Each structure stands twice: as structure tokens, then as C-alpha cells.
Amino acid sequence: WRTQAPLIVEINRLKREKNAAILAHNYMTPDIFHGVGDFVGDSLALAKEAAKSDATIIVQAGVHFMAETSKVLSPEKKILIPDLKAGCSLASSITGADVRLIKQRYPGVPVVTYVNTTADVKAETDICCTSANAVQVVEWAAQQWGTDKVILIPDEFLARNVARQTDVEIIAWAGHCEVHKRFTAQDIADMRAAWPGAEVLAHPECPAEILEAADFAGSTAAMNDYVAARKPAQVVLITECSMASNVQAESPATQFIGPCNMCPHMKRITLKNIHDALVHERFEVTVDADVLDRARLAVQRMIDLPP
Ligand code: 13P
Ligand code: SF4
Known part of the structure; x- marks a missing residue:
């Protein structure tokens, strides 16, 4: 943290200078999530924030499809992704x-x-x-x-x-x-044997056997809300590794125990390449006008549904 501090300060200065905002997904490392993220959350929350923000530049601290979704909802904004190779197996x-x-x-x-x-x-x-x-x-x-x-x-x-x-x-x-499919029912059985009181929360991208064995299934935001509301003494988050580190900051009394899997695509995003993205205004994500209009209809329909 101490060595990262100057970079965090500089990124936050650049954001003000360029009227830029950083959207950070829950799977970003804590230095990004807590240090420079203006809006943090799950895919749905970030898509909505991109549309509401009055920033002229958005840096998507997440993967490429998220940056495209931001562009679809905010065609007038410059949408940057710090690493174009940050993809997604889905x-x-x-x-x-x-x-x-x-x-x-x-x-x-x-x-x-x-x-x-x-x-x-x-x-x-x-x-x-x-x-x-x-x-x-x-x-x-x-x-x-x-x-x-x-x-x-x-x-x-x-x-x-x-x-x-x-x-x-x-x-x-x-x-x-590719991250959630690696979990096995044995992982959960092992955790339950070692930590009988722990609550097990799993992401819906996991195989059915995992969801059946878990106490709760929900998106990254839903898992966050569950921990914040119920404050379990011990919790297992069956999802990407950074999730536990980020949720932990808001629930210091809860003990977070493994296992977790790392998303190699999310982990391409670093403070360094976020900084470079802001300095050089790269790498811009664009979507063809025809595709953009049709894709926006589908995303907007979802956003317009009653809560
Ligand atoms: P949510 O944040 O919508 O739960 O999505 C998880 C995910 O894998 C995004 O890549
Ligand atoms: Fe895609 Fe990584 Fe999210 Fe899995 S964790 S859905 S591979 S971005």
C-alpha cells in the first residue's frame, strides 16, 4: 500500500484534470477498488453508473465486455480500458x-x-x-x-x-x-468439515452442484449485501479472490476463509496501466453505430425493468 500511494495520488489527480471517472468491478484488487474506484460494484451497477456519470472519460477497471457495455450506454463518452486483452471466457x-x-x-x-x-x-x-x-x-x-x-x-x-x-x-x-467452473462440491465439503460454522456463498456462474451445496447464491453485489446485513462470524465466498479482500474492508468482524480462484482477465488491470490509460487516453473502446443502437435497446430494456 505504501509503495502504491504515489500512484494512487497521481491517478486521482489525473481524474480531476481530465474529468474522468473509474468504474471498478468487485474483482479488482483492493488498491484499485478502494484507492481509485469512483464507482464500484457488480456488472449491473457499473453499467448504470456509466450512463449516469457526467465524466467525459470513463476508465473501465474490469474486462472488455464491460467497457463495451459502458460505450453502448454512453456513446458520447470516451471509454478506455487499460488492457485490451482483458477478455472473458463467457x-x-x-x-x-x-x-x-x-x-x-x-x-x-x-x-x-x-x-x-x-x-x-x-x-x-x-x-x-x-x-x-x-x-x-x-x-x-x-x-x-x-x-x-x-x-x-x-x-x-x-x-x-x-x-x-x-x-x-x-x-x-x-x-x-473459466473461474467459477473450477470450483468443486469437494471444495465446499472440505470447508464445511474444517469450519462447521461458516456460511458458504456462491456466484450463480458456478456449476449446479456448488449452488446446491451453498447456503446462498447471488451476484457479487448480492454476496456483498448478504455479508453486510448478516455479519456472519465466518464466511466462504465461492468466487474470484479479490472479492473477499474488498468485502472484508466493510465487514472487519467477519472472517473470510478460502477457497477462491483468480480471474486472469480481471488481473490484467493494474494501477500502472490505469495510470497509463489516463495519461495517453488509451485504449479507446468503440462499437459500430448500428450494433450500438441495437445493443442499447437490449441493455436499456433491462435497466428500465421495475426493481
Ligand atoms: P457480477 O458482478 O454481475 O456478479 O458478475 C461477475 C462476473 O464474473 C463479472 O465478470
Ligand atoms: Fe469472465 Fe473472469 Fe468474470 Fe469469469 S470471472 S465471467 S472469466 S470476467
């Missing part, structure tokens, strides 16, 4: 052409797309969802389209998790988060 599991083929196969069935997708994929979509609102969005789409089926892509585990909570039939895709 976003790269499906293309716009794939979605067009799925739609041909299931005519009249609405397409709900997880926000962890490219703008190209969102442009083929009827409405987006996040892990926090997927059940609500699926039920809304089924009702609006008057169907008993909904296509929910690309996360197969999120789709299965939603299918357990609704009567709507879910048509899924075989995309996975």
Missing part, C-alpha cells in the same frame, strides 16, 4: 452469428443474454440480464412474448440455476466462466 464463447442461428432454430422465442457478452451478441438480443436479475428478466420475457420458453445465453450454469427457480423452459448455450 463473452468469447458465443458470436452474433451464433445467436442468429439459434433464433432461426427457435422462431418467436425471446432471447435473454447475460451481460457478459460482446456488443455484437447483445445487438441480436431482446433483453439483457445479470446474475442479479436473471430470473426476473426471464419471467418478464416469457410474459411479454407470450411463450413458455426463453433462450438464456451464453452461461450454461447460470441458465441451469435460473431453470431451478422458474417454470419457464430455458434453452441454454454451453458457455462457462
Whole structure:
């Protein structure tokens, strides 16, 4: 922390000079999350903040699909990502052409797309969802389209998790988060044996066996809220490693115990490349006008749903 302090001070100065804001996802390391993030949170919260902010430059401390989503919602702003290679295994599991083929196969069935997708994929979509609102969005789409089926892509585990909570039939895709799919039911069994009193919280991108064994499943923001409200003595967060470090700051009385997995894409973002992004105003994320307008419809529909 002490060695990072001058860089944090300089980044915060650059933000003021350039009227820039930093959107930091919950999986950013604590130096970014607490040191320079203007808005922090889950995918849904960051997408909304990008649209509301009056900054002219947004630095997305997160992965590429998040920067695209910010651009889609704020086309007039300059959206920067500190490392263009910060991708996502879910976003790269499906293309716009794939979605067009799925739609041909299931005519009249609405397409709900997880926000962890490219703008190209969102442009083929009827409405987006996040892990926090997927059940609500699926039920809304089924009702609006008057169907008993909904296509929910690309996360197969999120789709299965939603299918357990609704009567709507879910048509899924075989995309996975490379971080959450590595957890096993044995991980949870081992934790329960070692820490019998610990509460186990898992992200809905985990395989079904994990979610069945957990005490609670929710988005990164939902996990944060759960810990803040219930203040468990010990908690296991089955998700990306930085999550526990960031939540811990607000719940010092709770003991956070492993296991966790690291997202190599999120970890490409550092204080150093955030600084360079602000100095050189790089790397700008752009989206074709036609794709942007169609993708915005899908994201905006989600944002406009009642809470
Ligand atoms: P949420 O923050 O929406 O829960 O998403 C988690 C994630 O994996 C983002 O990449
Ligand atoms: Fe993608 Fe998973 Fe990394 Fe999130 S944690 S960016 S879903 S690979």
C-alpha cells in the first residue's frame, strides 16, 4: 500500500484534470477498488453508473465486455480500458452469428443474454440480464412474448440455476466462466468439515452442484449485501479472490476463509496501466453505430425493468 500511494495520488489527480471517472468491478484488487474506484460494484451497477456519470472519460477497471457495455450506454463518452486483452471466457464463447442461428432454430422465442457478452451478441438480443436479475428478466420475457420458453445465453450454469427457480423452459448455450467452473462440491465439503460454522456463498456462474451445496447464491453485489446485513462470524465466498479482500474492508468482524480462484482477465488491470490509460487516453473502446443502437435497446430494456 505504501509503495502504491504515489500512484494512487497521481491517478486521482489525473481524474480531476481530465474529468474522468473509474468504474471498478468487485474483482479488482483492493488498491484499485478502494484507492481509485469512483464507482464500484457488480456488472449491473457499473453499467448504470456509466450512463449516469457526467465524466467525459470513463476508465473501465474490469474486462472488455464491460467497457463495451459502458460505450453502448454512453456513446458520447470516451471509454478506455487499460488492457485490451482483458477478455472473458463467457463473452468469447458465443458470436452474433451464433445467436442468429439459434433464433432461426427457435422462431418467436425471446432471447435473454447475460451481460457478459460482446456488443455484437447483445445487438441480436431482446433483453439483457445479470446474475442479479436473471430470473426476473426471464419471467418478464416469457410474459411479454407470450411463450413458455426463453433462450438464456451464453452461461450454461447460470441458465441451469435460473431453470431451478422458474417454470419457464430455458434453452441454454454451453458457455462457462473459466473461474467459477473450477470450483468443486469437494471444495465446499472440505470447508464445511474444517469450519462447521461458516456460511458458504456462491456466484450463480458456478456449476449446479456448488449452488446446491451453498447456503446462498447471488451476484457479487448480492454476496456483498448478504455479508453486510448478516455479519456472519465466518464466511466462504465461492468466487474470484479479490472479492473477499474488498468485502472484508466493510465487514472487519467477519472472517473470510478460502477457497477462491483468480480471474486472469480481471488481473490484467493494474494501477500502472490505469495510470497509463489516463495519461495517453488509451485504449479507446468503440462499437459500430448500428450494433450500438441495437445493443442499447437490449441493455436499456433491462435497466428500465421495475426493481
Ligand atoms: P457480477 O458482478 O454481475 O456478479 O458478475 C461477475 C462476473 O464474473 C463479472 O465478470
Ligand atoms: Fe469472465 Fe469469469 Fe473472469 Fe468474470 S470471472 S470476467 S465471467 S472469466
